[in-house]
Amino acid sequence: MFYRENGQFKSSYASDQQMLPILQDRVLMLGLLAFAFLVVPFVISDYVFLSLLIPFLILTVAALGLNLLVGYCGQISLGHAAFMAVGAYAAYNLALRVPQLSFLVVLVLAGLIAAAVGVLFGIPSLRIKGLYLGVATLAAQFFIDWVFARVKWFTNYAHSGSVQTAPLEVFGWTVNSPVEKYLFLLCVLIVFTIVANNLVRGHIGRAWMATRDMDVAAEVIGIRPVYAKLTAFAISSFYVGVAGALWGFVHLGSWEPLAFNLTLSLNLLFMVIIGGLGSLLGSYFGAAFIVVLPIVLNQAPAWLGAPISTAMASHLEFMIFGALIVFFLIVEPHGLARLWAIGKEKMRLWPFPH
Amino acid sequence: MKKNAPVIALCAALLIGLLMPLMTGASPPGFYVEVLLGGLMAGVLYSLVALGFALIFKASGVFNFAQGAMVLFAALAVARLAERMPLWAAIVLAIGIMIVLAWFIERLVLRPLVNQDPIALFMATLGVTFFLDGFGQTVWGSDIYSIELGIAKEPVMVLQSIFQGGILVNKEDFMAALVAAALVGSLALFFQKTPTGRALRAVADDHQAAQSIGIPLNRMWVIVWAVAGIVALVAGVIWGSKLGVQFSLSLVALKALPVVILGGFTSVPGAIIGGLIIGVGEKMAEVFLGPPLVKAFDLAGGGIENWFAYVLALLFLLVRPQGLFGEKHIDRV
Numbered sequence: 001m002f003y004r005e006n007g008q009f010k011s012s013y014a015s016d017q018q019m020l021p022i023l024q025d026r027v028l029m030l031g032l033l034a035f036a037f038l039v040v041p042f043v044i045s046d047y048v049f050l051s052l053l054i055p056f057l058i059l060t061v062a063a064l065g066l067n068l069l070v071g072y073c074g075q076i077s078l079g080h081a082a083f084m085a086v087g088a089y090a091a092y093n094l095a096l097r098v099p100q101l102s103f104l105v106v107l108v109l110a111g112l113i114a115a116a117v118g119v120l121f122g123i124p125s126l127r128i129k130g131l132y133l134g135v136a137t138l139a140a141q142f143f144i145d146w147v148f149a150r151v152k153w154f155t156n157y158a159h160s161g162s163v164q165t166a167p168l169e170v171f172g173w174t175v176n177s178p179v180e181k182y183l184f185l186l187c188v189l190i191v192f193t194i195v196a197n198n199l200v201r202g203h204i205g206r207a208w209m210a211t212r213d214m215d216v217a218a219e220v221i222g223i224r225p226v227y228a229k230l231t232a233f234a235i236s237s238f239y240v241g242v243a244g245a246l247w248g249f250v251h252l253g254s255w256e257p258l259a260f261n262l263t264l265s266l267n268l269l270f271m272v273i274i275g276g277l278g279s280l281l282g283s284y285f286g287a288a289f290i291v292v293l294p295i296v297l298n299q300a301p302a303w304l305g306a307p308i309s310t311a312m313a314s315h316l317e318f319m320i321f322g323a324l325i326v327f328f329l330i331v332e333p334h335g336l337a338r339l340w341a342i343g344k345e346k347m348r349l350w351p352f353p354h
Numbered sequence: 355m356k357k358n359a360p361v362i363a364l365c366a367a368l369l370i371g372l373l374m375p376l377m378t379g380a381s382p383p384g385f386y387v388e389v390l391l392g393g394l395m396a397g398v399l400y401s402l403v404a405l406g407f408a409l410i411f412k413a414s415g416v417f418n419f420a421q422g423a424m425v426l427f428a429a430l431a432v433a434r435l436a437e438r439m440p441l442w443a444a445i446v447l448a449i450g451i452m453i454v455l456a457w458f459i460e461r462l463v464l465r466p467l468v469n470q471d472p473i474a475l476f477m478a479t480l481g482v483t484f485f486l487d488g489f490g491q492t493v494w495g496s497d498i499y500s501i502e503l504g505i506a507k508e509p510v511m512v513l514q515s516i517f518q519g520g521i522l523v524n525k526e527d528f529m530a531a532l533v534a535a536a537l538v539g540s541l542a543l544f545f546q547k548t549p550t551g552r553a554l555r556a557v558a559d560d561h562q563a564a565q566s567i568g569i570p571l572n573r574m575w576v577i578v579w580a581v582a583g584i585v586a587l588v589a590g591v592i593w594g595s596k597l598g599v600q601f602s603l604s605l606v607a608l609k610a611l612p613v614v615i616l617g618g619f620t621s622v623p624g625a626i627i628g629g630l631i632i633g634v635g636e637k638m639a640e641v642f643l644g645p646p647l648v649k650a651f652d653l654a655g656g657g658i659e660n661w662f663a664y665v666l667a668l669l670f671l672l673v674r675p676q677g678l679f680g681e682k683h684i685d686r687v
Contacts (some may be wrong), residue, residue: 035425071577072448072452074473076476096632123672124672127671127672127675128671128675130472130473131417131472131473131476132615132675134417134476134672135611135612135615135664135667135671135672136667136668138608138611138612139661139665139667139668142660142661142664143661143664143665145660145661146657146658146660146661149657150653150657151651151653152652152653159552203390241382262605266484266579269477269480270480273477278394299683311496312492314488315488315489315491315492315496316488316492317487317488318484318485318487318491319479319484319485319489319492320488321484321485321488322481322482322483322484322485322486322487322488323481323485324481325477325478325480325481325484326462326463326478326481326482326485329467329470329474329477329478329481330463330466330467333470333474334571
């Protein structure tokens with residue numbers, strides 16, 4: 001952070017449009033990637049992979065997706081866990097019924113199916129907005145929950161309604177140790193982040209943001225609201241559907257009918273709010289926060305020498321979640337990503353603040 | 355007239371759906387009336403929770419997701435306090451707690467967020483929901499508790515002369531409906547006749563105008579949140595005595611969301627009628643639509659109740675976005 005971008009002039013369109021225009025940022029990013037790929041797999045225990053890093057990577061994909069919809073397009077959704085469920089069950093059925101498909105193909109198809117369902121439930125957004133839309137997406141949540149719990153075909157007539165996935169194989173590479181899962185998810189996340197980053201700075205992203213800021217004005221200047229809103233729903237649901245498939249296949253392995261319930265939807269929303277609406281980096285922060293907080297809350301009393309029961313811990317978790325949401329909305333409505341940006345700006349000028 | 359066509363079509367479809375089981379003779383009339391009454395009773399309770407939503411939305415423009423959590427919190431408070439003192443004392447104390455809670459919410463959540471987007475306020479109430487759920491269960495415990503209202507729960511047979519076999523009516527349900535009606539009546543009186551009620555209506559009409567003639571906005575918010583808290587308490591007590599006080603109460607209370615959508619956010623009569631429509635609709639759907647659906651698609655059980663209200667609200671939103679009684683919204687650039 002102790003660097004200046006002085007002297008780096010953009011002399012071509014290509015250099016003006018690259019994703020990381022500053023040399024130091026590029027070096028930093030390369031260093032970070034090298035660390036994630038070359039150092040982390042060798043120094044971290046399996047427990048940390050399974051309970052921290054794998055959920056974090058998957059939830060980040062989901063949070064990115066929700067952020068595209070809520071943060072960039074301004075359409076609130078309380079039912080995104082349902083689209084995760086669609087992705088997970090679509091992937092399960094595809095893998096089960098068409099076993100010759102590669103997992104990557106299954107993943108993409110699951111995302112596309114989730115996108116189709118997302119567009120279907122996004123249609124009301126053309127007529128209603130804001131809180132009304134929130135309730136409309138609740139309909140998606142409860143209806144889809146019900147469908148997967150009741151229609152036996154989706155769970156392959158399993159008696160308990162829970163499903164189990166086959167081991168993963170990508171181009172002959174069997175992904176089953178925690179490290180392999182981590183590396184696979186890392187690759188997926190990087191691809192999705194790059195795509196999201198380029199979407200939001202392209203014309204689609206600008207159409208979304210104009211719709212978010214004032215939809216009537218956006219329409220007046222020639223942005224088609226139907227196109228903007230439905231693409232936001234489609235792409236967001238695609239991300240979330242893929243995240244759901246990964247959550248089912250890579251993280252859970254087997255899951256119950258109500259694994260993707262309203263609480264998960266609200267958690268996704270919290271990730272996006274706490275991390276920062278309209279910020280891709282914020283999705284990372286938010287997901288990390290939501291994954292780490294319960295673990296810290298479970299461990300902290302033991303470290304402090306005052307163990308509390310698990311029920312108590314889960315209630316405290318609820319309370320702290322709630323209090324933090326309100327706290328963030330009051331103190332920093334733009335979330336952790338904004339704090340990060342402020343810190344960065346301060347450091348850039350340090351030690352001469354003017 | 356042409357614009358209203360889809361609304362009329364939807365209402366007609368609903369009505370036909372309602373009368374279908376009776377006309378096709380799929381159910382005996384006595385049973386049909388029983389289901390209808392059951393739906394109305396459930397609807398009264400939905401109306402009560404929805405009333406809390408509508409009150410707060412009217413007065414402070416906040417879409418209060420925490421209403422369900424308030425119902426749970428109040429019911430837990432009454433159930434646990436009633437273990438140590440007579441029921442009436444527990445209820446009075448719980449009302450006090452709800453008023454204090456309203457004051458805290460206004461102080462700590464609403465006041466710092468004045469002039470924020472409605473979405474930000476809504477998300478703040480999501481935070482309040484989580485906080486209240488956790489807080490309530492930390493303070494009061496998280497088991498299933500019961501509230502004894504001292505009303506007989508055995509159903510009684512009535513109208514045996516009209517319907518073959520009579521109709522089973524639960525006395526407690528009947529009392530609940532009476533209490534709810536009394537509450538709605540006294541709220542209407544409070545809003546129409548008292549100075550505070552008039553001030554509240556002024557705030558609901560126009561915040562700035564109300565403030566400029568000297569109505570203290572902050573105090574009005576405390577009052578309206580306290581009133582909503584008391585409404586939540588009544589709903590919680592009635593529901594708690596029916597189903598037992600437990601966490602799922604706050605999920606049931608979520609059904610008030612489609613109710614306010616159906617009735618229109620800002621309308622008190624809308625909340626009541628919407629609640630009745632949803633209550634009757636979902637009971638009817640569960641009883642008469644559920645079994646054929648299960649048979650046709652080989653489902654693993656019914657449970658249409660879980661989503662019917664939401665999907666009905668969604669359909670209504672598509673044809674009439676402002677709800678049955680809501681004000682039409684016009685955007686300006």
